[in-house]
Amino acid sequence: MMGKPPTQFDVFMKTHGTAKAQKRYFAGDHENIEYCSLTAKEAQEAYLQEMVKKHGEESSNHKDDARVDRLRAQVSTMEQQQQQMEEQMEMVMRMMNMFGNQPRAPPDNLPEDN
Incomplete structure (x- = not known):
């Protein structure tokens, strides 16, 4: 405002x-x-x-109370952690897409037909 x-x-x-x-x-x-x-x-x-x-x-x-400064620091830390998590999630998704496109080997223990 x-x-x-x-x-x-x-x-x-x-x-x-x-x-x-x-x-x-x-x-x-x-x-x-x-x-x-x-x-x-x-x-x-x-x-x-x-x-x-x-x-x-x-x-x-009269500066803002120290509590406010601590809260701002905590918010900044949380934002950095969120950014790191988003980057890690993007990397996992890229890896899943890479491996998801490869043919899969059939399972070793198929049920026997009688």
Whole structure:
């Protein structure tokens, strides 16, 4: 929506802000945010307090939480594993096609006719 990867707060706002507040927020107005519930407001305030403790008062120093970085790393690893599995599957399929086109020998133990 904003032409850049969303921050954790962008996602929280999209999922917990009122419709009116979301419209204002994504238009650039980040003041007087209204949340869909008191619980959401309290959760965001607690998060911001922890960010101030961790990184100081200047909000530009507030980077996404380390949990987000870990999740991004996990997603990247999973994407690499998926790519490797797809490559292996393609190789198996090519091998099956190669061997599937060759004539097969009859089985060694055919049933006897009486």
